[in-house]
Amino acid sequence: MAPGRPVKLLIRTCSFTVIITSVLVDILSGKATGRYAPVPKLNIINGTDVIIxxxxxxxxYCYAGLDSSSRRAPYAVVWTNPYGRPVSPYHPRGNAKAAKIFAVRESFILPHAYLVFRGFDQDLAGVYTCNLLYSGRLLVRRTxxxxxxxxTFRVVPLPQCLAVPEGGTILLPSPVAGSPPKPPMWTRNDGDxxxxxxxxxxxxxxxxxxxxPGVYRAVVWLGGGxxxxQQVAVSVLQQDGGVADPSPPGPTCSQPDTQTPPDAYSSSSSSSSVAVANEVVADIQIHTYRRLVDEARRRAT
Incomplete structure (x- = not known):
């Protein structure tokens, strides 16, 4: 070994030890930023999979978990869409009212960003990414x-009453749209x-x-038992110009079905009950869908 080489090696080793020790002290004391700082955690309060x-x-909502000594550093939380492009920020003077999805972000005190959507549809579905940047450099991301x-189906309001010429043919519209678990069942109030x-x-x-004339009832299975x-009263327009209404008395239809819009005799109470029925259908099916998604995710992991 050449003279003086152990001394040079010892000097280099000591210098490296000093650097490492200095960095560790900075990290433990919370003074390190950028290159030597511990990577902050990103948190999405809504989880990793949301059904809308x-x-x-x-x-x-996504935020970075930073301590008080790091909050003034140049951190930024940015949302990107399924195509990897930044989500457009909210501009109160721009076309914010027309935008279906936009981002609202803030770096003061706690770096965070909201991903806001309106009228969610298939075009907005997909995997979005929350990115934490430090001086424009990506540190960590969450999806x-x-x-x-x-x-799979929804209940639709039926007309309260319909009229048909004597001896004529009429179609009482279906009370569902889509694919119910089983078809609706029709009955007549005064008999089979x-x-x-x-x-x-x-x-x-x-x-x-x-x-x-008669009153016909439609039964729709919503799920979960x-x-x-809903019921529809059918009046008969007689050839002498009279109207035969169902008994007991109900709403009368003075015009043939071919001239009266099907929803002209819809009642507000019927529409209200239909809205409640559709909420029940959505609640039952969305719970089932969530369970299937969770099971698929567990199998994938």
Whole structure:
């Protein structure tokens, strides 16, 4: 070994030890930033997988876990869309009212950013990323999957009453749209359906050769053992110009179905009960969907 080499090696070793010790002291004392700072944690309070109903408004919140000594450093939290591009920031004087999704971020005190959406639909679904930057350099990221939920069917309000010319044919519209667990069941309040003149179709109940008025009831299975019922009164327009209404007395229809819009006789109470029924359908199905998503995620991990 050449003379003086051990001394040079010892000097280099001591210098390296001093540097490492200095960095450790800075980190432990909370003075280190940038290169030597411990990487802060990103937190998305909404989790990593969110199921959102169609047309729903809401937001996702992401923040960086920083100590008080790091909060004035040049950190920034930025959201990027499923294509990797930054989500447009909120501009109160711009087209914020028209934007369906935008970001609101703040670096004061605690770096954080909101991902805000309006009228959620399929175009907004996907994997979004929350990015923590330090002086424009990426430190850490977290992702969240925004999933669109649509019920397989929905209940639609039926007209309160319909009119049909004597001996004519009429279609009572279906009380559901979509794919219910089983088709609606139609009955007649004052007795069984006459199978020779009535036919249950996907589009509703077809009545042929109608001679007498009646009240028809549609039963929809919502799920979880719950049902929703609506009824339609059918009046008969007689050839002498009179109107035969169902008994007991109910709403009368003075015009043939071909001239009266189907929703012209819808009642507010019927529409209200339909809204409640659709909320029940959505609640039942979204819980089932969440369970399937959770099971799929567990299998994937």
């Amino acid at each position: 109903s169609e047309d729903q408004d809401g937001f996702v 969240i999957h925004l999933r669109l939920f649509r019920p 359906l006459d199978l020779s003149t009535s036919l249950q179709l996907n589009g509703g109940l077809l009545l042929q050769g109608v001679q007498e 719950l049902i929703h019922q």
